[in-house]
Amino acid sequence: MTLPLHCLPPLDSLKGFVAAARHLSFTRAGEELCLSQSAISRQVQTLEEQLGVALFQRSTRSLRLTPEGERLFRAAGEALDRLGSVVEELSASRRRPRVTISASTGVAALWLVPRLSDFQARYPDIGVRVAADNRNVDLEAEEVDVALRYTTPAAAPAGCPRLFDETMAPVASPALAAGLPDGPRLSAANLPHLTLLSYEDGRDYPWLRWEGWQAELGGPPSAARAQLQFNHYDQCLYAAQAGQGVALARLPLIADALADGRLQTLLPPRPTPEGRTLYLLRSRYSQRPEVEAFVQWLLALSVQTP
Numbered sequence: 001m002t003l004p005l006h007c008l009p010p011l012d013s014l015k016g017f018v019a020a021a022r023h024l025s026f027t028r029a030g031e032e033l034c035l036s037q038s039a040i041s042r043q044v045q046t047l048e049e050q051l052g053v054a055l056f057q058r059s060t061r062s063l064r065l066t067p068e069g070e071r072l073f074r075a076a077g078e079a080l081d082r083l084g085s086v087v088e089e090l091s092a093s094r095r096r097p098r099v100t101i102s103a104s105t106g107v108a109a110l111w112l113v114p115r116l117s118d119f120q121a122r123y124p125d126i127g128v129r130v131a132a133d134n135r136n137v138d139l140e141a142e143e144v145d146v147a148l149r150y151t152t153p154a155a156a157p158a159g160c161p162r163l164f165d166e167t168m169a170p171v172a173s174p175a176l177a178a179g180l181p182d183g184p185r186l187s188a189a190n191l192p193h194l195t196l197l198s199y200e201d202g203r204d205y206p207w208l209r210w211e212g213w214q215a216e217l218g219g220p221p222s223a224a225r226a227q228l229q230f231n232h233y234d235q236c237l238y239a240a241q242a243g244q245g246v247a248l249a250r251l252p253l254i255a256d257a258l259a260d261g262r263l264q265t266l267l268p269p270r271p272t273p274e275g276r277t278l279y280l281l282r283s284r285y286s287q288r289p290e291v292e293a294f295v296q297w298l299l300a301l302s303v304q305t306p
Contacts, residue, residue, distance in 0.1 A: 015080065016040045017076065018080055021069060024064065055068060096125065098127035098290070099127070099145050099294040100128075100144050101145065102144045109232075115301060119297050123293055126294070134203075144283060147281040151276060156279045157281060160282075162280075163305070166271070172243075172245070173263060174261060176245075181193060196228070197239050199236045200230070201232070206273075
């Protein structure tokens with residue numbers, strides 16, 4: 001027989017109890033619910049008085065559920081989870097659908113953002129949030145739907161599609177290349193006339209450092225006229241477009257700049273070490289129609305990337 005609604009405990013008391021049972025701490029439960037520790041304690045005490053049973057075993061340093069508390073926690077926790085899911089679905093139905101994508105600052109600035117207008121034209125009712133960050137974010141914990149990860153085939157999660165093959169080459173503006181005494185190429189004769197643009201963000205990317213290209217340089221990087229360092233990859237490439245020096249470019253990211261003549265290569269392309277390139281990751285919780293549309297758009301876009 002179902003208990004009448006007026007006999008059930010207040011929702012606030014159940015929320016306070018579930019939070020305290022989840023954390024086994026009145027203090028942390030209060031932080032979750034934006035209440036004081038004493039307010040949570042009073043809610044739990046009121047609930048215990050209404051039910052006529054102790055829900056926690058209290059000591060000066062710990063909090064433990066009693067058997068009755070464990071039983072109520074299972075039932076109330078599941079009920080509140082279901083309620084939360086329904087509230088989220090109802091709220092989402094009133095909101096404009098949105099997709100959150102994570103990518104490194106370089107990939108976001110050089111490849112993704114310049115192409116987003118195409119997605120917006122195709123899906124004007126879907127919003128996009130770009131979370132540009134050079135760290136590998138936890139998709140579920142940070143509520144990210146899709147991520148673009150630069151990694152090797154061996155390290156890529158199983159089943160993740162590879163967006164495109166990637167090659168590298170030194171690049172410079174056509175004006176700078178045309179003024180080199182040994183022609184528009186990287187060589188020992190040109191090195192003293194060049195400023196080397198470097199990407200350094202504190203992580204180990206040897207294939208993006210000039211030391212790994214010493215044979216092509218025809219001498220050590222120190223033989224160059226100067227060096228400029230940047231902690232964002234897109235800044236390094238924008239400096240090259242402005243004629244400030246020569247940069248090591250991941251060619252698919254600058255395909256547009258190469259096509260319209262803002263940049264040109266100074267050596268033939270070479271593959272990245274261990275086949276490193278971009279992979280498409282998707283949160284296991286992001287099965288919404290707008291996420292599927294964005295994923296399919298990314299996959300189609302990758303086919304068009306040279």
